Amino acid sequence: MDIGTAAFIGTGLMGLPMAGNIMKAGYGLRVYSRTRSKAQPLADAGATWADTPADAASGADVVITMVSDTPDVRDVLLGENGVRAGAASGAIVIDMSTISPRATREMAAQLAEIGVIMLDAPVSGGVKGAIEGTLSIMVGGPVEALERARPVLETMGKNIVHCGDHGQGQMTKLCNQIAVANHMVAAAEAIVLARKAGLDVHAMIRAIGAGAAGSWAINVLGPKMADHDFAPGFMVKLLQKDLRLVLEAASELSVPLPGTAAVHQLYAALEAEGRGDEGTQALISVFERLAGLRD
Amino acid sequence: MDIGTAAFIGTGLMGLPMAGNIMKAGYGLRVYSRTRSKAQPLADAGATWADTPADAASGADVVITMVSDTPDVRDVLLGENGVRAGAASGAIVIDMSTISPRATREMAAQLAEIGVIMLDAPVSGGVKGAIEGTLSIMVGGPVEALERARPVLETMGKNIVHCGDHGQGQMTKLCNQIAVANHMVAAAEAIVLARKAGLDVHAMIRAIGAGAAGSWAINVLGPKMADHDFAPGFMVKLLQKDLRLVLEAASELSVPLPGTAAVHQLYAALEAEGRGDEGTQALISVFERLAGLRD
Numbered sequence: 001m002d003i004g005t006a007a008f009i010g011t012g013l014m015g016l017p018m019a020g021n022i023m024k025a026g027y028g029l030r031v032y033s034r035t036r037s038k039a040q041p042l043a044d045a046g047a048t049w050a051d052t053p054a055d056a057a058s059g060a061d062v063v064i065t066m067v068s069d070t071p072d073v074r075d076v077l078l079g080e081n082g083v084r085a086g087a088a089s090g091a092i093v094i095d096m097s098t099i100s101p102r103a104t105r106e107m108a109a110q111l112a113e114i115g116v117i118m119l120d121a122p123v124s125g126g127v128k129g130a131i132e133g134t135l136s137i138m139v140g141g142p143v144e145a146l147e148r149a150r151p152v153l154e155t156m157g158k159n160i161v162h163c164g165d166h167g168q169g170q171m172t173k174l175c176n177q178i179a180v181a182n183h184m185v186a187a188a189e190a191i192v193l194a195r196k197a198g199l200d201v202h203a204m205i206r207a208i209g210a211g212a213a214g215s216w217a218i219n220v221l222g223p224k225m226a227d228h229d230f231a232p233g234f235m236v237k238l239l240q241k242d243l244r245l246v247l248e249a250a251s252e253l254s255v256p257l258p259g260t261a262a263v264h265q266l267y268a269a270l271e272a273e274g275r276g277d278e279g280t281q282a283l284i285s286v287f288e289r290l291a292g293l294r295d
Numbered sequence: 296m297d298i299g300t301a302a303f304i305g306t307g308l309m310g311l312p313m314a315g316n317i318m319k320a321g322y323g324l325r326v327y328s329r330t331r332s333k334a335q336p337l338a339d340a341g342a343t344w345a346d347t348p349a350d351a352a353s354g355a356d357v358v359i360t361m362v363s364d365t366p367d368v369r370d371v372l373l374g375e376n377g378v379r380a381g382a383a384s385g386a387i388v389i390d391m392s393t394i395s396p397r398a399t400r401e402m403a404a405q406l407a408e409i410g411v412i413m414l415d416a417p418v419s420g421g422v423k424g425a426i427e428g429t430l431s432i433m434v435g436g437p438v439e440a441l442e443r444a445r446p447v448l449e450t451m452g453k454n455i456v457h458c459g460d461h462g463q464g465q466m467t468k469l470c471n472q473i474a475v476a477n478h479m480v481a482a483a484e485a486i487v488l489a490r491k492a493g494l495d496v497h498a499m500i501r502a503i504g505a506g507a508a509g510s511w512a513i514n515v516l517g518p519k520m521a522d523h524d525f526a527p528g529f530m531v532k533l534l535q536k537d538l539r540l541v542l543e544a545a546s547e548l549s550v551p552l553p554g555t556a557a558v559h560q561l562y563a564a565l566e567a568e569g570r571g572d573e574g575t576q577a578l579i580s581v582f583e584r585l586a587g588l589r590d
Contacts, residue, residue: 101492124506136506161502164494171492172502175485179508182481185554189477190470193541196548197396197466199459207456207467211419211431212529213474215510234507246488253491256585258557259480266553290551 003092003152004028007060009053009076009083010097011039014123015066017131018096018156022064023047025155032056053077054086062092062152069241070099077107089115092145094153096137098122098242101167101174101249108141108166117145120166122173123157126233134158138176140169174249177242181263183217184283190218191225192287201226225284230275236283237276240267298387298447299323302355304348304371304378305392306334309418310361312426313391313451317359318342320450327351348372349381357387357447364536365394372402384410387440389448391432393417393537396462396469396544403436403461412440415461417468418452421528429453433471435464469544472537476558478512479578485513486520487582496521520579525570531578532571535562 005028008019015033019042023029029047032055033039043049050056053076057063063083065076073095077083083093093116095104101120108118119141129135135157139146146153146162153160163172190213194204202223209219224230243264250257269286270278288294300323303314310328314337318324324342327350328334338344345351348371352358358378360371368390372378378388388411390399396415403413414436424430430452434441441448441457448455458467485508489499497518504514519525538559545552564581565573583589 124503124508126507129506136502138502159502159505161498163498163502168492168494171489171494172499175489175494175499176503176506176508178485178488179481179503179510179513182477182484182554183508183510186474186477186481189552189554190473193473193545193548193550193552194466194470196550197463197544199463199466199470203456203458204467204470207431207433207454207458208419208471208474210454211424211471212421212511212515213419213471213478215474215478215512216507217510218474220507249492250488253488254587255488255491256582257484257488258561258585259477259484259554262553262557287551290553292549 003061003148005030005060006152007031007050007056007063009033009056009063009065010067011042012066013127014130016041017127018066020045021133021155022152027152030056030060052081053083054081057083057086057091060091062094062149063087065093065095065097067097070103073097073099074103074107078110084111084114084116087116091116092149093118094121094149095119096121096123098173098245099170100245101170102252104140104167104170117142118166119145119149120169121153122170124173124176128233130156137161138163138169138172140164141166171249174242174246177239177246178257178260180217181239181243182259183215184221184280185263185266186215187218187222187225188284188287191222191284192291192293195293196291221281224279224281230278230282232277232279234280235276236267236270236278236280239280240264240271240276243267298356298443300325300355301447302326302345302351302358304328304351304358304360305362306337307361308422309425311336312422313361315340316428316450317447322447325351325355347376348378349376352378352381352386355386357389357444358382360388360390360392362392365398368392368394369398369402373405379406379409379411382411386411387444388413389416389444390414391416391418393468393540394465395540396465397547399435399462399465412437413461414440414444415464416448417465419468419471420452423528425451432456433458433464433467435459436461466544469537469541472534472541473552473555475512476534476538477554478510479516479575480558480561481510482513482517482520483579483582486517486579487586487588491586491588516576519574519576525573525577527572527574529575530571531562531565531573531575534575535559535566535571538562
C-alpha cells in the first residue's frame with residue numbers, strides 16, 4: 001500500500017520545515033499542533049488543519065509526531081482524542097521526537113493492539129538539516145514498515161539507518177547525544193586553555209581540527225565558542241532533556257557513564273544562570289568562569 | 296642561508312620514518328640515537344652516525360630532536376655532549392617531541408645565548424603520518440626561523456601552522472591532546488551503552504559518525520573499540536605522559552580541566568592492569584569493566 005496522505009503533529013522549529021518538505025514532495029498533509037498559529041504556513045500552502053491528533057490521524061496512511069518529550073508523545077498518541085482514537089488499522093506512526101526507548105517500546109505495543117505499527121525515528125542535523133531535508137534518521141521497528149515509510153522519510157533526511165526493533169532508533173540517538181555532549185567538554189577545555197595561554201584560538205582550531213583531535217563540535221561550534229556567539233543551533237535545555245534520557249536508559253541497563261553525567265552537571269551551571277535557551281556551545285562560559293575569565 | 300645538512304636525534308617509531316623522509320628529499324643527514332641499532336636503517340641509506348648529540352649537531356644547519364619527554368630533550372640539548380656543545384651560531388634546533396611549554400621557553404632562552412634558535416614543533420598524525428610525510432606540525436618560535444626551516448618540515452608534514460612564540464607550538468599540541476583524550480570517553484561511553492542495549496555497534500557508529508556526533512575518534516578508533524582491536528596507533532602510556540603535561544600547564548595557568556583530569560584517571564585504570572603499551576582505544580575496556588561486561 002503506497003502512502004498518499006501524511007499527518008504531521010508538532011510544528012515547532014524542527015517540525016515545521018520537516019512537514020513542509022513532505023508537502024513539497026506531493027503528499028497530502030493533515031496537520032495538528034498545540035499552538036495553531038505555528039502551523040499556519042502549512043495551512044496556507046494547502047495542508048488540512050485538524051482540531052485534534054485523532055482528527056489528524058483519520059484518513060492518513062502515516063502519522064508523524066515531532067514533539068518535545070516522552071509525556072508529550074504519550075499524550076498525543078494515547079491520550080484523549082489522541083492518534084489511537086483516529087488511526088486506521090494498517091497505518092504507520094513515526095515518532096521523530098527524541099524520547100525514552102522503554103516508553104517507545106510500551107507505546108508501540110499499545111498501538112499494535114489496534115493494528116497500528118509504530119516506528120521510532122529520531123533525527124540529528126538540527127534546524128539546518130530539517131530545512132534542507134538532510135537529517136540523519138535513526139529508525140527502530142519492523143523493517144517492512146520502514147521500507148513502506150521510506151519515501152516519506154526521504155523527503156526529510158539522507159542518512160536513514162535501521163537500528164533494530166522498537167526503541168533502538170531512540171537508543172542510537174542517545175548514543176549520538178553522549179558523543180555530542182562529551183565533545184563539547186573537549187572543545188571547551190581546549191579553548192579555555194588556549195585562551196588563557198595567549199594562543200590565537202581560531203589558529204589553534206585550524207591546527208588541530210583536521211587530524212586525530214578533529215570533531216564536528218570543535219570545527220563547527222569551536223569558532224562560535226571563541227567568538228562568544230551563543231545563538232542556538234541546538235538549545236542547552238533540549239540537550240539537558242536528552243541527557244536525562246541517556247542517564248535514565250543507562251541506569252536501567254546498569255551502564256555507568258561518568259563522563260556524560262559530569263557534562264550534564266556542568267550544563268546545569270548554565271541553566272542556573274537562566275541560559276537554557278542558548279546554544280550548546282555556551283558551555284565555554286562555564287569553563288571561562290571556572291578559569292576566572294569572567295564573574 | 297639554505298639548509299643543506301640536517302641532524303636528527305631520536306630514531307624511535309616516529310623519528311625513524313621522519314628522518315628517512317628528510318633523507319629522501321636530498322638533505323645530508325647526521326644521526327644520533329640512544330640505541331644505535333635503531334638508527335642502522337638510516338646509516339645503511341647513507342646517513343652519518345654521530346657518537347653524541349654534540350657530534351650530530353656539529354656542521355648541521357638544522358638539528359631535529361624527537362625523543363620522549365621533557366628531561367630527555369633537556370639532556371640531549373643541554374647535557375654533557377649535548378647539542379649546545381656542538382651547534383654553530385645560526386643553527387636552528389627544532390624539537391618535535393611533545394614536552395612542557397615552560398621548559399621549552401627556558402631551553403630556547405639558553406640556546407639563544409649561543410646564537411642558536413629553537414623552534415618547538417610537536418606533531419600529530421601518528422606513525423602512519425610519520426611514514427607518509429603527512430604529519431600536522433604545530434610550530435612555536437620566531438616566524439623567520441620557521442620560514443628558513445619550512446622546506447625541511449615539508450618533507451615530514453602537510454599542515455604546518457605557526458602558533459606563536461616559543462612554547463606555543465607545545466601549548467597547541469596540549470590543546471590537541473585535551474580533545475583527543477575527551478573524545479575517547481565520548482566514543483567509549485556511546486559504545487558501551489550501545490553494546491549493553493543490544494545495538495549493532497558498527498551500525499550505530501555509521502548512524503551517528505557522519506553528523507554532529509562525528510569525530511576522528513569515533514570513526515577511526517570506534518570500530519577498533521567495538522572489535523577489541525587494541526594494537527597501538529598511539530600508546531596509552533604516551534597519552535598519559537601528554538596528559539600530565541596538559542594538567543601541569545593548566546595548573547600553572549589556573550585553568551581547571553575537570554573532563555581531562557577524569558580521563559587521565561580512567562586511563563590510570565588501564566595502566567594498573569599493565570596495559571600502557573596498548574592503543575588508546577583500549578579505554579573501552581575500563582567502561583566495559585564498570586558496566587560488568589568483563590571481570
